[in-house]
Amino acid sequence: xxxxxxxxxxxxxxxxxxxxxxxxxxxxxxxxxxxxxxxxxxxxxxxxxxxxxxxxxxxxxxxxxxxxxxxxxxxxxxxxxxxxxxxxxxxxxxxxxxxxxxxxxxxxxxxxxxxxxxxxxxxxxxxxxxxxxxxxxxxxxxxxxxxxxxxxxxxxxxxxxxxxxxxxxxxxxxxxxxxxxxxxxxxxxxxxxxxxxxxxxxxxxxxxxxxxxxxxxxxxxxxxxxxxxxxxxxxxxxxxxxxxxxxxxxxxxxxxxxxxxxxxxxxxxxxxxxxxxxxxxxxxxxxx
Numbered sequence: 217x218x219x220x221x222x223x224x225x226x227x228x229x230x231x232x233x234x235x236x237x238x239x240x241x242x243x244x245x246x247x248x249x250x251x252x253x254x255x256x257x258x259x260x261x262x263x264x265x266x267x268x269x270x271x272x273x274x275x276x277x278x279x280x281x282x283x284x285x286x287x288x289x290x291x292x293x294x295x296x297x298x299x300x301x302x303x304x305x306x307x308x309x310x311x312x313x314x315x316x317x318x319x320x321x322x323x324x325x326x327x328x329x330x331x332x333x334x335x336x337x338x339x340x341x342x343x344x345x346x347x348x349x350x351x352x353x354x355x356x357x358x359x360x361x362x363x364x365x366x367x368x369x370x371x372x373x374x375x376x377x378x379x380x381x382x383x384x385x386x387x388x389x390x391x392x393x394x395x396x397x398x399x400x401x402x403x404x405x406x407x408x409x410x411x412x413x414x415x416x417x418x419x420x421x422x423x424x425x426x427x428x429x430x431x432x433x434x435x436x437x438x439x440x441x442x443x444x445x446x447x448x449x450x451x452x453x454x455x456x457x458x459x460x461x462x463x464x465x466x467x468x469x470x471x472x473x474x475x476x477x478x479x480x481x482x483x484x485x486x487x488x489x490x491x492x493x494x495x496x497x498x499x500x501x502x503x504x
Contacts, residue, residue, distance in 0.1 A: 254309030259471040264332050270308045272299050273331035276317035279411070281435050281492050282337060288315050294431070294492035295335045298354055301484050302460070305475035320410065321388050324348055329463045333472060337429055339390040339456040350459035351472045354485065357456055359394045360433035360449040360499060362441070363425035364418070369447050374503045375399055382406065384414040384423040390456050391427040398450075399427075415441060429456060434496035448502035 255268035265271050274295065277286045284292035291300050303313050316331050323334045326347045333351070340350045361378075363369045369381045378399055384406040385392040395405045406423050408414040414426045419441055428436065430449050437444045462469055479485045 252307070254307070255312055257307035257471075259474065260306055260308075260468065263466075263468040263471065265330070266314075269312050269314055270303050270306065271314045271316060271330070271332045272303070273316045273318045273323065273329075273334035273336075274299075275336045276319060278317075278336070279432070279435065280439065281431050281496055282335075289313075294355070294488060295337070297488045297492065298479075298485070299335060301479045301488065302472060302475045305478045306471060320386065323461055324388065326464070332466075332468055333460040333462050335458075335460050337432070337456075337458050338461045340459040341390065347464060349462040349464050349466055349469050351462070351469055352476050353457035353459055354476060355458045355489070355493075357429045357431060357458070358449045358451070359391055359427055359456070360430040361425045361427055361447040361502070362418070362433045362436050362444050363447050364421070364441075364443050365445070367424045367447065369425040372448060372502055378502075382424045384408060384417050384426045385428070386411050386414055391429070394450075395427055411436075418444070430499065431493050431496040433499070446499040449499040450502055451504065 256264065256270070260270075261267075272288070274283055274288050278288060278293075278295075279286070280293055282293050282295040284290065284296070288296040288299065291297055300310065300313065303310075318331070318334060318336075320336055323329070323331075323336070324338075324344055324347060335354075338344070338350070340353060344350070361369055361372070367381075369378055372378050372381075375398070379402050381401055382403050383395045383399065383401055385395055385408070387407045387409060392405065392407060395401065406414075406417060408417065411426075411428065411432070414423075415436060417423045418426050425447065426436075430446075433446045433449075437446050460472055476485075
């Protein structure tokens with residue numbers, strides 16, 4: 217009888233241990249994948265600044281045709297629309313997208329970021345890859361010149377015709393690099409903290425022309441500076457590839473590249489280009 221009692225106690229103890237183990241496992245089970253509830257997908261789990269949210273940065277302010285009326289949450293403007301298309305492909309609903317603002321230079325600097333990714337027409341360069349990571353390209357554009365009717369750049373047909381032009385450009389941009397490395401004018405270019413400073417200088421006729429990407433050039437000429445025009449664009453060899461910008465070695469990059477592949481493959485990205493940029497890509501070509 218004593219042996220039977222001990223056996224029963226042992227079985228009972230094992231049963232309790234089994235129940236206790238089950239409860240403990242239940243307490244530590246990882247949460248179910250967020251896919252399907254608008255808070256991301258399996259790939260994004262554990263990779264965003266805030267779980268279930270996607271934090272996207274743009275300029276302060278942000279200009280058309282990239283962001284219309286400085287309101288990215290409206291989805292109006294090429295980059296605003298791209299951002300929401302990527303977010304949707306990642307499984308985030310609109311209400312789980314949060315916007316923050318950064319300066320252009322600020323986002324490129326080393327250190328922790330307050331965003332998951334940033335889009336402000338950042339050209340993918342090897343130099344920038346030392347401090348930040350990029351997605352695959354979401355747009356390719358050429359450099360272009362904007363000037364007033366009496367600009368020294370007006371009527372230029374070749375780079376040789378631009379040697380005497382006083383150029384301006386935003387600091388730390390590939391537009392400024394293009395002036396210094398390709399155009400090589402006789403006068404050192406004027407450098408501004410942002411495009412707003414360059415545009416003000418052009419309006420005041422302190423400079424002859426500014427260099428920006430082609431869609432921005434058309435927007436400046438059509439909307440922002442009365443009497444300005446796109447004097448010309450440079451050949452496709454000058455094309456810049458724009459990428460979404462991340463903190464260095466961010467694991468979210470691979471997820472975003474999958475999302476970009478999706479919106480490229482199903483025609484969504486082409487549709488966004490047609491909506492916001494199709495009428496902003498034709499200008500005379502200035503030969504090398």
